[in-house]
Amino acid sequence: MKFFVDTANLDQIKEAKDLGILDGVTTNPSLMAKEGVKGDKAILAHYKKICKIVKGDVSAEVFSTEYKDIIKEGKKLAGLAKNIVVKVPMIKDGVKALRWFSDNKIRTNCTLVFSAGQGILAAKAGATYVSPFIGRIDDTNWDGMDLIASLSHIYSLHGIETQILAASIRNPRHIVQSFELGADVVTCPLKSMEGLLNHPLTDIGLAKFMADAKKTEA
Ligand code: E4P
Numbered sequence: 607m608k609f610f611v612d613t614a615n616l617d618q619i620k621e622a623k624d625l626g627i628l629d630g631v632t633t634n635p636s637l638m639a640k641e642g643v644k645g646d647k648a649i650l651a652h653y654k655k656i657c658k659i660v661k662g663d664v665s666a667e668v669f670s671t672e673y674k675d676i677i678k679e680g681k682k683l684a685g686l687a688k689n690i691v692v693k694v695p696m697i698k699d700g701v702k703a704l705r706w707f708s709d710n711k712i713r714t715n716c717t718l719v720f721s722a723g724q725g726i727l728a729a730k731a732g733a734t735y736v737s738p739f740i741g742r743i744d745d746t747n748w749d750g751m752d753l754i755a756s757l758s759h760i761y762s763l764h765g766i767e768t769q770i771l772a773a774s775i776r777n778p779r780h781i782v783q784s785f786e787l788g789a790d791v792v793t794c795p796l797k798s799m800e801g802l803l804n805h806p807l808t809d810i811g812l813a814k815f816m817a818d819a820k821k822t823e824a
Pocket of ligand 1: 633739741774
């Protein structure tokens, strides 16, 4: 059971690390843009900074969509640090690239996965991780959790080593359900991770303990 934080924000990554439960980081072009990271040099430098903070896997997404370019970009990203995992979109050229990376011992995360069929292709192509997008499926009035359950069933039935990385997490409930249904990893914003802390009975119980602790003062 692994926890990744889904952000390119260095402060949030540090904060998640300080919680003591962080296993890795996922990023995507939107998250990089949100941090105002612009240009090849700045992007590579930003990944290096993330990899210095976190020892676990850091997913760095390719911006290319054509086979040769995906390979070229992925090789460059993978060369940055040992813990870089090349994130590749679920498209035809992406599947071909996953196979090439797998054959060349470069670890990958297949992103934008919305169906069991796509998850099967990613696994067959040798992806290290497959990222089903839970929240975006829920947004379309389908149930993202059905996909986690389906992938979990198929992978365990066929002894597939690709790890299920539940992505597009919107709330703490998504995290718990993903792990219940067999996700190997959940990547989520820091806010959802911290949301796991909350329970009103904890707050009420703590207030009572603190009040009673005062009564024990000499
Ligand atoms: C992470 O790998 C994904 O890119 C991310 O979780 C997508 O999340 P979103 O649907 O909130 O953009």
